Amino acid sequence: MLCAYTKLGMMVDARHLFDSMGERNSMSWTTMVAGYANIGDMKAAKEFYDLMNENNAVAWVSMIAGYGKCGEVGTARRVFDEVVVPDASSWAAMESCYAQKDMRQKLLSYIQANEENVDGTDATVWGFFIRCL
Incomplete structure (x- = not known):
């Protein structure tokens, strides 16, 4: 209910x-x-x-997406940074935040700056790279 x-x-x-x-x-x-x-x-x-x-993945993603809907990309990014191990859903929520504000270049820069935390075999992350270009 x-x-x-x-x-x-x-x-x-x-x-x-x-x-x-x-x-x-x-x-x-x-x-x-x-x-x-x-x-x-x-x-x-x-x-x-x-x-x-x-906190769990659903709570994190809900917060990231909610802040993104409200245009609070910086706050969404701070929540994303709290995620212990970002997964496809948290990356997707963050990408959506940046895309809503037409800030895909910023996402690309963030991914590049955090390469050591990104699984290079993750198709989701590679998809973000392609959409950012």
């Missing part, structure tokens, strides 16, 4: 349900982060993100 509320953007109902839950787990926390990020309420998303015991 929590997921349905967030997907429909019914965050007041989602928050009420979340608050009434006896036991919250990683999935419920992440659902709230993603829900708020999807509607562009990054303040609320960040509050939940900061309160999570353990």
